[in-house]
Amino acid sequence: MASVVNAPPGEGVVAGPGPARSGWTSRAAHIIVIVALLAVPLVSTPQWQAIAVFAAVSAIAALGLHVLTGLAGQVSLGHSAFVAAGGYTAIWLGADKGLPIWVWLPTAGLVSAAVGLLVVPFAARLRGLYLAVVTLAVLFVAEYLWDLWDGVTGGSKGRAAQPVVLFGHDLLDDVIAGPFMLTGDQQFFYLACAVLAVAAIAARNLSRTRTGRGFAAIRDRDLTAGVVGVPVARMKSAAFAVAAGYAGIAGALLVSYQTYAIPDQWDLMLSVEYLAMIIIGGVGSLRGAIAGAVFVTAIPQVVTLIAKVVPGISTTPSAGGGVSVDVLANCLYGLAVVAVLVFEPRGVAGISERVVAAVRRKGRSHA
Template sequence: MSDVLATGKGAPRTAGGGPARRLPGTRALVWTAFAALLLALPFYLDRFWLQAGLFAMAAAIGAIGLNLLTGATGQLSMGHAFFLAVGAYGYCVLAGDGGGDGLVGLGLPTWLAAVLAVLLAGAAGGLFSPIAGRLRGAYLGIATLALIFIGQHVLFNARELTGGFNGRDVPPLSLFGLRFDDSELVVAAVPFGAAEKLWYVGLALLLGGALFARGVLRGRPGRALNAIRDHRVAAGVMGVPVARHRAAVFVLSSMYAGLAGVLLALVFQRTVPDHFGITLSLEYLAMIVIGGLGSVSGAVVGAFFVSLLPQLLTRYSDALPLVSAPGTGGIAPGEASRYLYGAAVVAVVLFLPGGLVRVAARRRAEVRHTPGEER
């Protein structure tokens, strides 16, 4: 049977009429070349593009966590920005020394502060998880929306911890004796500043987070989460502990958000409360819808699209029609980007329900099953 399928009419064929064979190691070679390209980019790109890439990496990590919650399990969360704030400010408090500005800081080693900040975000998700385990749909979305308002109130008023309206500086990461700040490090005659050094940290975190999430989705936990999303009652009848899985994935999603918050703070070098509002949560929902619900690669694609769009519009606003600096009569780049990815969300919902990655997957399947020329 397998021989018939391998040599059937629908299989790709060579010019001689026999079945086409893939070159061994072609896929591995492509991925190796892509990885080498990513590793070499800090040697060639300027600071703007590196920072844009780092913002996109941080967004992708947070989007992966939200996709585990919303895409794979079907739980709507509007409070993702709250857990990013917990990670970002948690790192600042744990790693900062306070100084003479009246801010609280524990002065822990920065690498330890980063780990504890991620765990702190997970603990915040754990405190909310009993609610997340019992609510679903719009009810959970409304409940998580309350976290945004609570978080904004704390960020603006707990000045000893957060710095209030002005925010607080972010201590640079220090790992294995290397400081990820603007202190110059020369590699192959190329000066490496904070953005160049953090580029490799962001790549490592994004790769590790993507592989872990992919393992979760492809294993037994992922099948249980999908069963809960598709038919909660049937999943419970089959023995899946629905409330426990919902609570666990909420904690895991919160930890991803905390990790994204830490990386975002390191790139910004200063945290301000205005960034962690309802708009950020809506942007994360747009990321996973545009990229593809329930897909790790979809979360990454959507995050890069939504994160890079406003920065590109800002960069090239002078050359684009209708887009201009605020107060000059045109549309501000940030506002224009929200219009565009809002339109993209509508287009995906109406015409591409699987997101961008589903389109790419269908295209690859069509190419793979295109019949060869018959003699």
């Protein structure tokens, strides 16, 4: 047990002669990493391009849960209902009314946020588990409504969604300029990333406002927050509205990228997937939410690659049983959620922090 002695935790050994990282180099490093990540879809296969788009869109929805769960400490099992609300608003405005993206994208967020305010009468009276069960009820009622309301949703068969048209150009059409080609997926990826960037900056800034501090207070102990004057019910409702707004914008982009929407896709499983994203990324970490979205979205594709090497995994879903890619991917992400919660509650964010700290310690000991 001697190893306990020579392993001082974390920041206790900063006094070494290693060069302190200035704000400038750290920012430059960040920019390089971000540019490198943004360039990935330019050189990847179509499958990975699609994954990149789905990851970026899901990350927007995951940011909503980041605000709700990570900042305000509330649990929502109904997130996919709000994604659907935004998606159907966008379909109604974009496809049925023929309005441009400048209208349907923000409106999708606003309408979904308004739907999110439906939990207000419950947020004031209920806490914790009861509130989580209410969000579950919202999900099931919404699922029923999507099936029934076929004027907008196309009923159980689903319907086509609106295209994204920017300056008269359908974003999913390939652009060819001389030797260069930008596929529809790549263009959509950059649009989604632009929206994601705005969403992420807004979420970060929100956490530093009075409202954000209020969220933190009710997360840490809602009774205490109420005693020191934080309007608990209003804060909870605001958190739900913001989360639903993010979900709505993600939903609008999602249906337009899919080019269709079916009521069956907005189920509990989708909600659990969004929750899994913020858990795997690390609850309370904004970058973690985005990393978690990439992780969860990429699992099926990674399993497909594994299936090429490992025998016994069928690549087509089978109704009769057996190990197939989609089922194995589900199993893996369930396992990832449980493993993260048990072994590293801070998720990918926590793991990367540990790695960075370890690398720095090593660098110092060599210097």
